[in-house]
Amino acid sequence: MAERDMKNFAAIAANPYSWPFDGVWSARDTALLLLGFQNGNIAALSAERELEAAMELLEGAKKAGLTVVAARRGADPSESAMAARRRLLGDHVPARHSAEWALSDRLELPGDAILVDHGGDSAFFRTGLEDELRQRGVRNLLVTGLPTEGIVHATQRAANDMGFECLAVADACKGTSPLRHSAQLRITTFGNGLFGTVAATAGVLAALTTFQE
Template sequence: MSKALLLIDVQNAVLEGMGAKERAPAIQEAYDAVTRRLAAVLAKARSEAVPVIIVQHDEAEGDPIAKGSKGWEIRAEVAPLPGELLINKQACDAFFETPLEAELRRRGITHLVIGGCVTPFCIDTSVRRAVSLGFDVTLITDGHMSGDIGALGFEQIIAHHNMVLWGFGAGSHGVGLSKAAEVSF
């Protein structure tokens, strides 16, 4: 089993506008904490020569993460180094119309450790798709983030997805959970 770290959409403004204005400071504080945890997992992966793949969402002009804007940039704490794979996407699914699956297969990757943003869209979709394509997944339970959506706070969204994704499977492949500090490669 060959593992890789897959960080999805950890971009400067990816959560902008998700939640009521009065919740913005709490959302940003939580996002900063998630990013610090992901940076620690990233440092561990790099120290162990584990492949690192960074996914970046491209949106159209006028969006907070419009391609080429400051908000679109990967957060500095987890920015890819030269030689690390950067995949750009335009849908929630990191595999949809991207070279991600081909790159994973070419590199012999069979297991993905996943963290990033936005939990109910890009994380959920990419985790499920990875499993359906025949990869095993470890979801970093304290390493994915969302803003508030409707009546649900980000805390509820994250807890819900940790619960429903745990054990999700397709054939012999499935999702396991790990806290960032306990991730093993």
């Protein structure tokens, strides 16, 4: 696996530019983010198809040796003011350790996966995730999750500001409505990739099995 980790994968034909911007990504510097694939979110958004896509990406990531991150958002008595505000405005934020809060048991995470618990939208806010990724040498992120206009965009936007090169996997994300989903992805690609790029699961999986010469 060590020799394979050193090889760069083929670039992905993403929108609005070929990802990553410098054409350099490998198993050792890339992570797959699985955001909000919790029982409550999946049921509320009827996101079975998106979960299936995330499962395919997870299997591909494990075979290729990528770092895997799974994030759960939940409410507890010590939640931040932001988390309380989001919940009171109507966001579905399950209580921590409840059945709705739990990640889908269909996601078979590797033993070295990074598990993040957060109260607000961004999986980076007060979680130590940035430091963990830096320590592992990660600089490229494949982003999936529920909902697109909440956890996905907030996390990707924060990651972009931190200097990570991001790609949102469109069919492995779902918004609270088709319009919000598509609008959020347009914001991501606005200004020649203001917050990163967008591609489909098939393109990512194909690239994970193709190495640059």
